[in-house]
Amino acid sequence: xxxxxxxxxxxxxxxxxxxxxxxxxxxxxxxxxxxxxxxxxxxxxxxxxxxxxxxxxxxxxxxxxxxxxxxxxxxxxxxxxxxxxxxxxxxxxxxxxxxxxxxxxxxxxxxxxxxxxxxxxxxxxxxxxxxxxxxxxxxxxxxxxxxxxxxxxxxxxxxxxxxxxxxxxxxxxxxxxxxxxxxxxxxxxxxxxxxxxxxxxxxxxxxxxxxxxxxxxxxxxxxxxxxxxxxxxxxxxxxxxxxxxxxxxxxxxxxxxxxxxxxxxxxxx
Numbered sequence: 064x065x066x067x068x069x070x071x072x073x074x075x076x077x078x079x080x081x082x083x084x085x086x087x088x089x090x091x092x093x094x095x096x097x098x099x100x101x102x103x104x105x106x107x108x109x110x111x112x113x114x115x116x117x118x119x120x121x122x123x124x125x126x127x128x129x130x131x132x133x134x135x136x137x138x139x140x141x142x143x144x145x146x147x148x149x150x151x152x153x154x155x156x157x158x159x160x161x162x163x164x165x166x167x168x169x170x171x172x173x174x175x176x177x178x179x180x181x182x183x184x185x186x187x188x189x190x191x192x193x194x195x196x197x198x199x200x201x202x203x204x205x206x207x208x209x210x211x212x213x214x215x216x217x218x219x220x221x222x223x224x225x226x227x228x229x230x231x232x233x234x235x236x237x238x239x240x241x242x243x244x245x246x247x248x249x250x251x252x253x254x255x256x257x258x259x260x261x262x263x264x265x266x267x268x269x270x271x272x273x274x275x276x277x278x279x280x281x282x283x284x285x286x287x288x289x290x291x292x293x294x295x296x297x298x299x300x301x302x303x304x305x306x307x308x309x310x311x312x313x314x315x316x317x318x319x320x321x322x323x324x325x326x327x328x329x330x331x332x
Contacts, residue, residue, distance in 0.1 A: 097267040097284040128224035131205040146260040152196035185218035195252040
């Protein structure tokens, strides 16, 4: 077999392999998804002689509180929705009003397009603001604050309740004192952080609620999570594409065609 024929055969074999590698690489790196933050544990197992690690991310525990309308609600009432959460108190004269205004801007960004009344789309995101001063922030106080700050109750709760439960939730479930240089005092939470929680009730991000660039990233991350696929369920369409069986079939056809062409040329010669 001539060198030209060998090169042709190698090219025929390389093309499908390179196509497969390109598709695999593109699918793995197409979008930089928001990371998980709170790791519970790592399980290690041996598969085909290799150690495989599986990360178990922390699932936020439920909490029962009362909203500005006087309704008893819980975090798990919003399963299946993305949650943006922060902590505030109504008598705050520094960062809290700004945080509430920025949360309101985020809420309006999910208005349904084309609706003259700009009705909020409540099917995607639930906004939650939890008071860290529940002794003062009763339901009537939260109602007045909501009216003053133009808070829409369609998909935004201002919550009050048991102080110990709120602080335990903030530190043990939201980890508001972690992943940031901003100090958070254990006796009184005063933080500018917005927390992003996905549909599985897992923390996916912390953002500076006073910084426009950070809020823009938060809005983008919500969009990414909306499109996120369940990694435990394989895509049937993509599986058909990357399944190596098609690759070997293509190679077999190309090699068979090449050999047949070479034999025909030999017969003619």
